[in-house]
Amino acid sequence: MSQQYQRRRTFAIISHPDAGKTTLTEKLLLFGGAIQLAGTVKGRKSARHATSDWMAMEKERGISVTSSVMQFPFDDHIVNLLDTPGHADFSEDTYRTLTAVDSAMMVIDCAKGVEERTIKLMEVCRLRDTPIYTFINKLDREGRDPMELMDEVERVLGIQCTPVTWPIGMGKRLKGIYHLLEDRIYIYEEAKGGARGVHRSIDGLASPEAREFLGDDADDYADEVELVREASPAFDLDAYLSGRLTPVFFGSAIANFGVQELLESFVRTAPAPRPANTTVREVDPGEEKLTGFVFKVQANMDPAHRDRVAFMRICSGQFRPGMKLRHVRIGKDVKISKALTFMASEREQAEEAWAGDIIGLHNHGTIRIGDTFTEGEELQFTGIPNFAPELFRRAVLADPLRMKQLQKGLDQLCEEGATQLFRPLRNNDLILGAVGQLQFDVVAERLRTEYGVDCKFEAINVATARWTYSEDERELERFRRRAEDNLAIDHSGALVYIAPTRVNLDLAMERNPEIEFRATRDHL
Ligand code: GDP
Helix, strand or coil: CHHHHHCEEEEEEEECCCCCHHHHHHHHHHHCCCHHHHHHHHHHHHHHHCHHHHHHHHHCHHHHHHCCEEEEEECCEEEEEECCCCCHHHHHHHHHHHHHCCEEEEEEECCCECCHHHHHHHHHHHHCCCCEEEEEECCCCCCCCHHHHHHHHHHHHCCEEEECEEEECCHHHCCEEEECCCCEEEECCCCCCCCCCCCCEEECCCCHHHHHHHHHHHHHHHHHHHHHHHHCCCCCHHHHHCCCEEEEEECECCCCECHHHHHHHHHHHCCCCCCEEECCCEECCCCCCCEEEEEEEEECCCCCCCCEEEEEEEEECEECCCEEEEEHHHCEEEEECCCECCECCCCCCCCCEECCCEEEEEECCCCCCCCEEECCCCCCECCCEEECCCEEEEEEECCHHHHHHHHHHHHHHHHCCCEEEEEECCCCCCEEEECCCHHHHHHHHHHHHHHCCCEEEEECCCCEEEEEECCCHHHHHHHHHHCHHHEEEECCCCEEEEECCHHHHHHHHHHCCCCEEECEEECC
16 A cells, blocks of 8 residues: 555646647656557647637547546556646646646756746745756757756756756757766667657766767866766755755657656656645545545536536545545535546556545536545645636626526636636626636637527726635624625635725725735635
């Protein structure tokens, strides 16, 4: 049992769009023996470019659900790679996915360096001290000086870098990478058409073979490596595990070069599932009884059946089909006769799942993001945030008689977490909040095709929202009366302050010091 979870490596790739996340994912799957899926990953990605693409792609939801989690074996480990949506507008979904991983892999384009979205994602990783691996990609193209790239990572992202591989040339002059820990050169050869990549290597930088291979550059390169060793800290496991230091690898995902070295090191070093916090106590992954939490809900995967899938990260114990689980928030026991598992290779259908694994539960609308399942114990996992949306629109129906369908559609789509629904206390508006404009288009389109509701989203005078709390019930009640015009109830029943302007929010906070205004809502 403890062996089962210790073999798990559950992670996500974080990157700025176009840095090579999809390409790297494909190559990792190749190593995991899930070759037939490589094309699938590719097919999904155009999503972020336009709404229409997104729609077309989402029509094939079967694909998108099975590839939101990809499980494959590698070197006696079980790797769970959780996909994060590419489009900037879906960042909230991404953030929540990051609560379900034990570590992350950051991909950086060697020509572009640290980009804006990577900075944001790293901020989220930092909230939980997520350990980070770094892959500097596209070495087959002319890029920036590797030393300069590492400096930038350190300076902008505030994490120490320790190189594990180091490039020998770049772009047209790329000859290979040098593995600083193995003292071995891996010779660059472009892998053809999805091959796993050829691995010719030379042992020892000082060996005659290496010197011959490097030719006139041999001395200069040896000096450079010396300098790199001196300038960077030694790898320190604790510093890595606490998110203060990242091992850095160089390579070219498209040429499948440097990827195997990355993956081999990753499964050896990255953490297995670790203890997780709950409202009651810390849960150890080695515990016998199953616990887990839902970090993602995807609606209407199959439009014919209106089904929804809740993605649950297992935090302890073992899942077996047919077992009974307590749905803690609603206090009900449910028998789970079947769950989706995500073996990337179709030949192997895993029936069992362990701490670190993700399973998909069929959901008829009762399961929400943040929900905890146990074998009976009353505890709830904490730390799965909902972020305050930055854009707000009012839903306006073309046909008022479709109100019921609209409410139902919005409720169900908001369960997915990409958008949030607010109902003001003082009127019957339905206000939708999102992190990006695209989400409104997507919701309108899905309301039309999935719920038969024609609805527009109108601008509304709301600048920002804050979840409001107080330990003191009386204070809360007073605040509720005083600020009624600006209060709304969100999809989960929580009280939210809706501010027409930032200034208004500041004033409200000043006038109500006994009330806490939070920019995120813990799913509890
Ligand atoms: P994502 O947006 O991060 O998923 O990036 P993709 O994997 O889709 O890659 C974006 C573009 O960069 C695509 O055109 C890829 O073919 C290309 N690309 C990815 N990796 C490499 C690489 O190692 N070298 C080169 N030259 N291009 C790459």
